[in-house]
Each structure stands twice: as C-alpha cells, then as structure tokens.
Amino acid sequence: MFITFEGIDGSGKSTQARLLADHLRGAGHDVVLTREPGGSPGAEEIRRLVLEGDPDRWSAETEILLFTAARRDHLERTILPALAAGKIVICDRFADSTRMYQGLSRGDLRATVDQLHAMMIGREPDLTFVIDMDPELGLARAKGRNGAEERFEDFGADLQRRMRQGFLALAAEYPGRCHVIDGNRAPEAVAAEIAAIATKALA
Structure with missing residues (x-):
C-alpha cells in the first residue's frame, strides 16, 4: 500500500508520517518512510534546488518540471521497488502538493501538473491523509523550525490560507483515497485517528 500525507506547511505531516510508520512496524509490517521532494539521491539534489533560496528563484512552470x-527518480528508485517487494510506502508529500503549490498557488497551472503527472508518473496513492491546520498556526510552526528550507514559507500567510482551501477541495475531489484529519489537536490524538483508518484499510 502507498500512503501519503498532505497539508500546509507546519501542519504536522512529517510527525504523523513517522508515527504511522512506527505504529505499522509495531504491528509487524515492513514499512518504507520517505519524503518529497527527495526520497532518492537524485531527488534529494533537486530538493535543495527548489526549497532553498529566494521565493522568486524559480517560476511556477520551472518548479513543476523540477x-x-x-x-520520477523517487518513483523509480524508491517507491516502486518497495511496493513490488510487498512493503508499505509512507510518503511525506506527493503529487497533490505539486497540484496545490505550483498548480493553483502561482497561476492556473493545475492542468499542466496533471498532464505531466499522467505522462511521467502515472501513479496515485492508495490512501492520503490531509492534515488540516489553522494557516497562521501552521506558518508560525514552520517558521519556528529556523531551517534553510523555508522558500515556500517565505511566501507568507496568504499562500497558507489559499493552500488550506485548496487541499480541502482536493480531498473532496478524491474522496475515495483522501481523509481530512483535524490537525489542531494533540499529536497523539491525531495519530490515533490516522492509525485506525490505516489499519482498517490494510485489513
């Protein structure tokens, strides 16, 4: 099974992905925990290109290609081999993030994202958790990390608000795989709800 986590910056996706991986490993599953952009050596190199530097470093069109x-590298080298070996793959972000951040936030490019996805990726997750979070709180959390990878956080609160609405609309567009989870709670409560949904899906 291929499971992804989506949501605005600072929503707790990475924490929840890790907690679900720990839970499923404890239940005896073989789990690969990965992330996007990244998850393979080549993709990690591209990650540095797109997440560091000035906010206007790349156009939205260039970002979509990157x-x-x-x-594609992540899919070839990490995701597909793990799935073929019967493992569960949990990924912190996937194509839905590109549909939002590049497809909607910086121009009406959603159709372009979907066309490239169909041509070069051709794989959707089996299960997606959209962690819903107050945009201001999420941005404060993300900025509080004080890391180098803050290029998208530097676009500000307006982007966060638009992305939150976009992710909720996306979840409604793909109701078969997307579950909206209230992230404005203690991490343990969020993790328990996610674990219950994932366990049922795997049964």
Whole structure:
C-alpha cells in the first residue's frame, strides 16, 4: 500500500508520517518512510534546488518540471521497488502538493501538473491523509523550525490560507483515497485517528 500525507506547511505531516510508520512496524509490517521532494539521491539534489533560496528563484512552470523530475527518480528508485517487494510506502508529500503549490498557488497551472503527472508518473496513492491546520498556526510552526528550507514559507500567510482551501477541495475531489484529519489537536490524538483508518484499510 502507498500512503501519503498532505497539508500546509507546519501542519504536522512529517510527525504523523513517522508515527504511522512506527505504529505499522509495531504491528509487524515492513514499512518504507520517505519524503518529497527527495526520497532518492537524485531527488534529494533537486530538493535543495527548489526549497532553498529566494521565493522568486524559480517560476511556477520551472518548479513543476523540477518537482516532476524529482518525483520520477523517487518513483523509480524508491517507491516502486518497495511496493513490488510487498512493503508499505509512507510518503511525506506527493503529487497533490505539486497540484496545490505550483498548480493553483502561482497561476492556473493545475492542468499542466496533471498532464505531466499522467505522462511521467502515472501513479496515485492508495490512501492520503490531509492534515488540516489553522494557516497562521501552521506558518508560525514552520517558521519556528529556523531551517534553510523555508522558500515556500517565505511566501507568507496568504499562500497558507489559499493552500488550506485548496487541499480541502482536493480531498473532496478524491474522496475515495483522501481523509481530512483535524490537525489542531494533540499529536497523539491525531495519530490515533490516522492509525485506525490505516489499519482498517490494510485489513
């Protein structure tokens, strides 16, 4: 099974992905925990290109190509081999993030994202958790990390608000695989709800 986590910056996706991986490993499953952009040596190199530097470093069109290139390498070298070996793959972000950040936030490019995805990726997750979070709180959390990878956080709160609405709309667009999870709670409560949904899906 291929499971992804989506949501705005600072929503707790990475923490919840790790907690679910720990839970499923404890239940006896073989789990690969990965991330996007990244998850393979080539994709990690592209990650540095797109997440560091000035906010206007790349156009949205260039970003779509960079993210798709990273995703293709990740798919070939990490995701597909793990799935073929019968493992569960849990990924912190996947194509839905590109549909939002590049497809909607910086121009009406969603159709372009979907066309490239169909041509070069051709794989959707089996299960997606959209962690819903207050945009201001999420941005404060993300900025509080004080890391180098803050290029998208530097676009500010307005982007966060638009992305939150976009992710909720996306979840409604793909109701079969997307579950919206209230992230404005203690991490343990969020993790328990996610674990219950994932366990049922794997049964």
